[in-house]
Amino acid sequence: MMAMAPMQQSSQQWVEKYRPKQVKDVAYQDEVVRTLTNTLETGNLPHLLFYGPPGTGKTSTALALAHQLFGPVLYKARVLELNASDDRGINVVRTKIKDFAAIAVGNSNAAGDYPCPPFKIIILDEADSMTEDAQNALRRTMETYSKVTRFCFICNYVSRIIEPLASRCAKYRFKPLNEEIMTTRIKFVCQEEGIQLNSEALSTLSKVSGGDLRRAITCLQSAARLYGSSISSDNIISVSGVVPDEILDSLLVACKSGQFDKAQGVVTNIIAEGHPASQILSQLFDIVVKASDITDEQKARILERIAETDKALIDGADEFLQLLDVSSNTLGAFCNLARETSAF
Amino acid sequence: MLWVDKYRPHTLDKVMVHVQEAQHLKNLIAQGDCPHLLFYGPSGAGKKTLIMALLREMYGIGAEKVKVENKPWKVEAGNRKLEIDLTTVSSNYHVEFSPSDAGFQDRYVVQEIIKEMAKSRPLDVSGTKGFKVLVLNEVDKLSREAQHSLRRTMEKYSSACRLILCCNSASKVIEAIRSRCLNIRISAPTKEEIVAVMQHVAKKENLQLPMGLAGRIALLSNRNLRAALLSFEACYVQQYPFSENQAVQATDWEQYVTEIANDIVTEQSPKRLFQVRGKLYELLSNCIPPEIILKRLLVELMRKLDSELKREVCHWAAYYEHRMQLGQKAIFHLEAFVAKFMSIYKRFLIATFG
Numbered sequence A: 001m002m003a004m005a006p007m008q009q010s011s012q013q014w015v016e017k018y019r020p021k022q023v024k025d026v027a028y029q030d031e032v033v034r035t036l037t038n039t040l041e042t043g044n045l046p047h048l049l050f051y052g053p054p055g056t057g058k059t060s061t062a063l064a065l066a067h068q069l070f071g072p073v074l075y076k077a078r079v080l081e082l083n084a085s086d087d088r089g090i091n092v093v094r095t096k097i098k099d100f101a102a103i104a105v106g107n108s109n110a111a112g113d114y115p116c117p118p119f120k121i122i123i124l125d126e127a128d129s130m131t132e133d134a135q136n137a138l139r140r141t142m143e144t145y146s147k148v149t150r151f152c153f154i155c156n157y158v159s160r161i162i163e164p165l166a167s168r169c170a171k172y173r174f175k176p177l178n179e180e181i182m183t184t185r186i187k188f189v190c191q192e193e194g195i196q197l198n199s200e201a202l203s204t205l206s207k208v209s210g211g212d213l214r215r216a217i218t219c220l221q222s223a224a225r226l227y228g229s230s231i232s233s234d235n236i237i238s239v240s241g242v243v244p245d246e247i248l249d250s251l252l253v254a255c256k257s258g259q260f261d262k263a264q265g266v267v268t269n270i271i272a273e274g275h276p277a278s279q280i281l282s283q284l285f286d287i288v289v290k291a292s293d294i295t296d297e298q299k300a301r302i303l304e305r306i307a308e309t310d311k312a313l314i315d316g317a318d319e320f321l322q323l324l325d326v327s328s329n330t331l332g333a334f335c336n337l338a339r340e341t342s343a344f
Numbered sequence B: 001m002l003w004v005d006k007y008r009p010h011t012l013d014k015v016m017v018h019v020q021e022a023q024h025l026k027n028l029i030a031q032g033d034c035p036h037l038l039f040y041g042p043s044g045a046g047k048k049t050l051i052m053a054l055l056r057e058m059y060g061i062g063a064e065k066v067k068v069e070n071k072p073w074k075v076e077a078g079n080r081k082l083e084i085d086l087t088t089v090s091s092n093y094h095v096e097f098s099p100s101d102a103g104f105q106d107r108y109v110v111q112e113i114i115k116e117m118a119k120s121r122p123l124d125v126s127g128t129k130g131f132k133v134l135v136l137n138e139v140d141k142l143s144r145e146a147q148h149s150l151r152r153t154m155e156k157y158s159s160a161c162r163l164i165l166c167c168n169s170a171s172k173v174i175e176a177i178r179s180r181c182l183n184i185r186i187s188a189p190t191k192e193e194i195v196a197v198m199q200h201v202a203k204k205e206n207l208q209l210p211m212g213l214a215g216r217i218a219l220l221s222n223r224n225l226r227a228a229l230l231s232f233e234a235c236y237v238q239q240y241p242f243s244e245n246q247a248v249q250a251t252d253w254e255q256y257v258t259e260i261a262n263d264i265v266t267e268q269s270p271k272r273l274f275q276v277r278g279k280l281y282e283l284l285s286n287c288i289p290p291e292i293i294l295k296r297l298l299v300e301l302m303r304k305l306d307s308e309l310k311r312e313v314c315h316w317a318a319y320y321e322h323r324m325q326l327g328q329k330a331i332f333h334l335e336a337f338v339a340k341f342m343s344i345y346k347r348f349l350i351a352t353f354g
């Protein structure tokens, strides 16, 4: 059996600690915040569909809404939260979800300050991972019990939710947070936690996070824990998993030299250093697209292979072989050599 | 006990490679609020050693009192009941296992077993950190579905449980998981570091290790510390006192791949292809992973090639390895690569020498 002492407050992760507790605390997503604030007053709520990239506040908004509507006492009875960590196959939709949706709700205005409207909420977080069959099985439930149950779907890609479900929902897109908002939130956390972050590190952090505040906060906590309370831009790079520019430079230099063995050496080294090939690809992509000393034709040739390789990596292909293939193709493009496959 | 095990450092203060990382990890747990961790890097780099030392640092010697259990877990999968066999290594403070062992049922391991472990009310024992640790190995081998299932568990139960995830290739771990973890990259030790570790072992064992020999062992290990120590010990068994230019044996399977590469470049014919297939089967039946075979074979073949052919050959290696991951029978794809190579090479020979 595993042992554990009572939870200490300090062992909380920062993303949880700084998760917005109220709908109004959710930054940057003005439209949804406005609508839901209204809901909190009137008690009227449509079915909801939140979509957008990770770390933009979708889960936080849904949970905050549920808490503010029902308060701690009624929460368990009125809110069902299911996410990808739960089995949500057809059977669960037909049993667990349906049973919960069917429960009648009394007009219990019991819980003091909370609006407690006469319906329940079913939050289906990470709904992209539900199969189409399971989603289809939901249609009936959604229709039948719409008087007493509201659904809130949360996903990254709206296209993963089948049309009949999506069309019944009010849809809200969560935008990647802009640099200004990110900076404000990060500064706030730094202040609360007593952390020094110079302006270079601050801008690196918001750059590597790409509008994903979860990522930013996790990076910040990681850097603070590893390197202490004064954090540099390099510290941020190293915890973010971004590959240092020098490494990509050396790869490009090797490719431009036209010497295959040199490129193979760099690739071998990159893999031995443990850099993820997918990360190299996305940084290489950025460099190639922006470069002014590469012709359009060369760019096309390089990017085409990067795209194929990206897919191959997702299929589970080997990182060394894929990166070597990309590098060798890039070398061919730079030196205007015949395509490897042209002979066939 | 093998030297690799005998001289594995048990504490963060004792590590000889990744000294920086170890120091950082010490800082990390000096605070109470450690995030989830994702260790990634090539195999044999020392991830496991660091993780064990980290647990030891967190919980003291008790973390090393582990028991290994192999038992079937009953899980509900929809309306079916499944039994999944898992081997776990656990102490009072942590549990370690490879959820991908469950193969295509790995999703249920994440949804049922891991979630249960993550949220279970643990006992109250002093000296703990306020959370328990689940060490999950080979998370890069988890299916996408299983990885997605892990996302919210990592947030929801994070007050009572920390995950330490370990894998070789971070590319195969979904972004949603990576962004929920402190990513710790563990690079393979450099040749110099490997030599230093070998010298340390030599000193402890009272052996004279010539620099030249140490250098060659380190070089042949391809920056794999485990491989280097194993081959160092093999050299010792073979001949002591050491001599400067004593032969360092590659492992059996590596020698076998070199042999296959020779077979391929000396003759390109259906008959030879057939013989090579037999040898590839032999390797597979000895449980050498097919992608490892293919990579090694590529590197061996490349050594013998003119540089104008290298681009073409490496492309096809990548192509067939990818297909191998999608397919079911590794041998088809290995053989296809060999056939492709033979045809490219033969064409080249004819064009060059007529």
Ligand SMILES: Nc1ncnc2c1ncn2[C@@H]1O[C@H](COP(=O)(O)OP(=O)(O)O)[C@@H](O)[C@H]1O
Pocket: A014, A015, A016, A018, A019, A020, A025, A026, A027, A028, A029, A053, A054, A055, A056, A057, A058, A059, A060, A061, A174, A213, A214, A215, A217
């Ligand atoms: N719009 C936002 N306003 C304030 N904090 C946010 C916002 N978006 C993300 N966060 C921070 O990131 C973390 C993850 O947000 P979450 O709502 O779980 O993202 P997701 O959109 O992936 O569901 C939260 O704990 C919070 O700290």
Ligand SMILES: [Mg+2]
Pocket: A058, A059, A060, A125, A126
């Ligand atoms: Mg979420």
